Amino acid sequence: MEANKTKKLRSKRRVERTSNAVGYVILTVISIIWIIPYFYLILQSFRGEPGAYTTYLIPKEFTVDNYVKLFTDKSLFNFPRWYANTFITALFVCVIQTVIVLATSFALSRMRFRGRKGLMNLLLVLGMFPGFMSMTAVYFVLKEIGLTQSLVGLILVYVASSAMGYYISKGFFDTIPKSLDEAAKIDGASQHTIFFKIILPLAKPIVVYTVLTAFLAPWGEYMFSSLLMFGDQTKFNVANGLRQMLQRENIAQYFTRFCAGAVLVSVPIAALFIWLQKYYVEGVTGGAVKG
C-alpha cells in the first residue's frame, strides 16, 4: 500500500517534470521568436556593407557610421529635426492632454449636473466615428488659418479631442469614496480644492498612466502627421520620416540608417515604458475591465 502510494507520487512528479520541460521549450521558442527581429534590427544598424538586404544574419563588417551619418548627413533626411519635432509634440501633447482628460474625468465623475449622462453618451457616440473622417474638414480649417505644415496644428489635432478619452480615468475616480468629498465640503473646501488637494493625490496611478500614454502616442502616430505635414519633410515626425527611408527609391541606400534611427527611437521609449509599465497595466485593466 505504502509502496504503491510513493510509486504514484513519483509518477505524478515525473508527469509534472515533463510538462514543465515542455513549458520551458515553448517559452524559449516564443522568446526567440519575439527577440530575434529586434536582434536583427540592432545588428543591421551596425552593418558596414551597403544595400538593403543581405543573405546572412550577422554583418561581415561592424560600424557606427549609420548612427553618425544620421546626424551629419542631412542632405535628404533630417533625422535630428524629426526627433526634435516628435519630442516637442509629445511634450506639449502630454501636458495639455493630461490636463484636459483629468479635468473632464473629474467633472463627469465627481460632480452631478444636468446633461451629464447626455454628454457622456454624446462622447461615446462621437468616438465611434473614424477619427480620420473629421480630419479632412480639420485640414481645410487649419489650412485656412495657416496651421498646416506646422507643429502647432499637429498638437492641436492631437489634443483637441482628447476629452473623449475620459473613460479610463473617470472609472478610476469613481472608485474613490464619495465620503471624502463630503467631509471636505463640510470643512468648507470648494470643488476646486477637493480636486487638487484630495482627488489628484489619491489618483497618482491614473495620472501617471495618462501622462505616459499621452507622451507615447505621438511617437508612433503616422496617419494625421502624414496628412498634415504633406510636402514639408522638415516637419515630419519620426514615424513618418523613417518610413520615407524605406520607400523604393531610398531603401538601398538608407536601410541600415533606418535601423539605426529606429534603435535611437526605440531605446528611450522602451526604457520609459518598462520603467512605468506597472501604471500602464493598472490603467488599462482598471478602466477597461470590470472586476
Place this chain on the structure above:
Amino acid sequence: MVDLEYLKKNPIQKFFYRFGNFFRGLPKAFANFFKMIWRGICAFAMRIASVFQEVYRAAKYGDWKTRMSFVVMGFGHITRKQVLRGFVYLLFEVIFILYLTLFGWKYLVKMGSLGDVAMAEEFNEELGIFEYIYYDNSMLILLYSVLTIFFICAFVYMWYQNLRTCNVLQEMEEIGKTLPNTKDAVRSMINEQYYKTLLAVPMLGILVFTIIPIVFMMLIAFTNYDQVHMPPSKLFDWVGTENFETILGGSGVTGPAFAYTFREVLIWTLLWAFFATFTNYILGMLVALLINKKGIRFKKMWRTILIFSVAVPQFVSLLLMSQMLAGEGIVNNLLKSWGWIEESIPFLTDGVAAKITVIVVNIWIGIPFTVLITTGILMNIPADLYESAKIDGASPLRMYMKITLPYMWFVTTPYLINTFVGNINNFNVIFLLTGGNPLSLDLQNAGQTDLLITWLYKLTYNEQNYSFAAVIGIITFVIIAAISLIFYNKSKAVKNEEEFM
C-alpha cells in the same frame, strides 16, 4: 425555458439554444434602442417647451430691465450688479452680429446652391492680359455655412440663458433677496459650477475639432466633391443620396466596381477584426497561463522579454517586419540559403498570403500586450475552482474551457469590445505593414488587405475623392455603432454578477 430544462440539454443543444436566443434578443435590443431614442426626443421636446415658457414669462412679467435684455443681452445683469456676466453676454452679442453681417451671411445664403461661378476669365485692362478671377468656393461656402449655423445655435442658446437668468434675478429682487455680485459669480465658478470651468476648454475642442468637422463631412457625403469637382477652379454640388447608391447598390458608371470593392473591403475588415481580436486574446492568455504555471521558473524574465516588444514603438516593429518579410527580405533570403525554398514566399505580395501574414504579424505584435493585461486578472481567479476541478478529474483543456475562459470572458468583455472596435479602425498595422497592398485590378483605389479605414485614407490622401471617403466614414460609424450596441446590450443582458463571487 426554466434553468433546469436548460441544464438537462447536451452541449450542442445548449449552443443552439443560446445561438437562437442571441438572434431572438436582437429585435428587442433594437426596440430598446429606438425606445431610448424616442425617450430622448420626448425629453428634448419638453426642453424646447420650457424654453418657450421662459421666454414667454420674460415677455409678460418682466420689468423694463428684463425686457430690455431681449434686445441688449446682459442688460438685466449689468443693472442688477452682475456687471461681468452682463458684459460677457453683451460682448457675445456684438461679436455674433458682426460675424453674421460681415461674414457668415454671405456664405449661408449660398448654401443651397454651393455657388454659381467658380472661376472666370476676365480681361485686365491695366495689364492688357486675361486673368483668372476666383469667385465661389463650394468647399468654403459649405464649411462657413456649417460654422455659421453652429454659431447661430450658440447665439440662440445664449440669448435664452440671458433671459432665463434675468428672470431669476428679477424674482430675487422682488422677494428682497440680496443679489449675487460678480465676486459671488466667480466663487461659484470654482465651486457649485466648477464643472463648467473644467469642461469649457475640452468641450470647445471637441466642438471645433470633432463635431463641426463630422457634420461637415456628413454633408460632404451628399455632394460630388472629388478630383473633377475641386475648388477653387470648379464647383461641387448637392447630389442627394447618389454616392450611397453607388457604393452600396452599384448604380452609375463606376458603381459596380465601387460596390464590389466595398463588399470585399467590408468582409475583410470584419474578418480581420474578428481574427485579430480573438487570436490575440486566446493565444495571449495561453502564454500568460504558461508563464503563471506552477513550477515554471524565471517568470519575470519571460515576461520582460515579451513586454520588451510592447515597449518598442509599434511603427518600428511593423516597418521592421514589412522589411523582413519582403520578397528579397532576410526571411526569404535565409530560407533560400538554407535550401528550404527555391522561390521567395510571397508573404506580402500575394492576396491570400498577405492576409494571413497580416494576421500572424498582428499575433506577434499583440500577444505580449494580452500577456501584460491578463496576467494580473488570471492570478485573481480563485484557486479553489481549479483545485476542485482537479479532484473531479478534469483535464487541463477542460479546466481552461470551463473555468479560465468563462471567467476571463466575463471580466474582460468591455476590453474585448474596445479591442474589436479598435481593430476595425486599426490603421497602423495594415498601413505600415502592407500599405493595403497587394493591388488588384478588380478593386477601386484599394488593395487586397485594405480595411475600411485605410481605404478611407487612400480615397482622401491619394484620390481626393472626399465625397466617397465621407460615405465610407459614415458606413464605418454605422457598423461600429451597431456592433457596440448589440454587444453592450448582450453583455448587460447576460450579466450574472454572482457567478464568480
